[in-house]
Ligand SMILES: Nc1ncnc2c1ncn2[C@@H]1O[C@H](COP(=O)(O)OP(=O)(O)O)[C@@H](O)[C@H]1O
């Protein structure tokens with residue numbers, strides 16, 4: 001294995017919630033996600049999956065242990081630097097909280113790229129339309145985000161997560177709120193991204209059928225990753 | 228690195244989608260700034276008018292002989308009583324003349340000074356105006372009328388007749404407006420005046436003088452210096468007052484005290500003469516700023532409330548922006564921009580509203596006997612106030628937006644995302 005083989009690596013990650021009482025929620029978490037790997041995380045409700053994902057996505061900095069992204073240590077970096085890393089290297093798809101409701105679908109998808117500021121607005125718009133086409137929702141581009149269905153919103157969120165060509169896409173139960181037809185649709189999109197673009201994915205799911213078809217299932221129990 | 232284009236476009240979308248709150252907040256600023264511009268233009272216009280009223284007629288330095296008791300009483304000069312404690316009862320003023328000694332060389336000297344715009348002579352005489360059996364006490368001031376016109380805008384106050392008419396008429400008089408009214412006299416009539424020692428002289432009324440200050444117009448008239456010297460039976464160098472107008476009014480204080488020492492004469496400067504006057508101007512200014520700042524503070528609270536509510540409503544947006552790579556600072560700038568955009572739009576509209584109101588006030592007729600040259604309310608259109616106004620708008624919206632935007636900066640996206 002070369003040094004760049006891992007997109008993400010967690011070493012001895014521990015987290016406590018101190019309020020209302022001290023609660024050791026994550027206990028010595030160690031695992032890696034290889035480049036191009038599609039991994040899923042399963043576990044009972046309340047075992048700490050979301051908490052872990054927030055740490056891995058650099059949004060939560062209140063933990064002990066070390067987190068590496070592309071073999072670079074990101075633990076302890078200042079907030080500004082972490083924002084930049086999220087913007088550039090990490091795509092995130094939530095179960096809820098999809099979009100900025102007052103903006104159009106296209107504007108939503110374009111925002112992270114406009115923040116990055118590497119390309120002209122025209123180029124960004126072109127890229128965003130490409131992603132919308134790939135996800136079969138280019139017709140919605142000019143619609144206000146509050147006026148589309150749940151399944152459509154989730155696809156727009158995926159397009160937004162992909163706009164800056166991230167190294168890894170993370171999802172916290174991205175299909176948990178969708179009917180089986182739309183859930184299957186999202187799974188196929190993820191699978192296609194892995195196979196065609198070599199994207200790495202780490203997705204929390206409750207859906208056994210979904211997890212079975214990923215490369216690897218990470219199982220969590222009471223704040224630990226089972227071997 | 229801050230990407231202002233995105234930040235401003237997000238701020239704009241937020242504002243446009245909340246049109247009602249945006250308009251309410253902007254109107255608050257418009258109200259404050261509009262009131263400030265209207266008030267300050269009107270108040271300073273009024274101040275300037277009153278200033279002109281006094282300043283135009285007031286010399287920067289006034290030289291004259293004061294009637295006062297001698298500073299050293301004769302007994303103090305006696306060597307025998309040196310160091311003794313002398314008590315003198317009923318001190319009377321020294322018998323001295325009002326005439327300024329060497330007035331003509333003094334005027335030459337002053338007119339040669341580069342700081343001096345002009346020094347003009349006056350002879351103030353106590354006289355009586357005779358009207359039938361009535362004697363009205365008053366004063367007749369002998370002047371070089373063209374110099375008075377040049378230095379003290381005398382022409383503005385000659386409501387009938389002209390300065391030239393006086394210059395060209397040997398026994399002419401510019402009669403005070405109040406006197407003319409009391410004695411029912413008009414241009415072209417003759418008025419009898421009597422000196423203190425009883426000499427009666429008829430003078431031809433070649434003009435009516437109205438300063439706007441009743442106390443003056445009821446007693447004072449003007450004539451040529453020579454005429455008054457002749458009436459008083461004095462020589463051509465008899466002058467009781469010298470009025471000095473400077474190029475720079477700030478020089479008045481130091482120059483007055485220097486002249487006092489140099490010529491051994493009383494010299495009052497304009498600041499001394501108009502001390503109370505300044506207080507009036509200051510109070511009007513304080514009222515203007517107090518009212519405007521109060522309105523802006525009210526507007527500021529409005530903006531603070533609306534932004535706080537907006538941030539509360541936009542928690543999800545803030546969490547998503549942070550999750551997708553916008554930093555806390557970016558988010559703070561988004562909300563600060565909204566506050567400042569409200570300040571900009573509300574402020575600019577406020578300037579326009581203020582300008583229109585000032586224009587309207589400027590058209591309202593305002594006629595009073597006291598102010599012969601004024602026909603409408605005085606309004607001061609000064610670019611400076613518009614700059615101060617827009618600066619005010621920015622400062623108040625900045626302060627109002629700062630705390631809520633600081634809160635938005637600190638919002639933890641994880642807590643919001645977990646909340647659902
Ligand atoms: N802010 C918090 N303070 C205290 N306990 C929390 C907080 N957030 C989550 N927890 C607790 O941490 C545990 C793990 O939560 P979470 O990571 O959301 O679980 P999962 O996503 O696996 O369902 C749960 O027992 C939950 O009640």
Ligand SMILES: [Mg+2]
Pocket residue numbers: 049050051
């Ligand atoms: Mg969860």
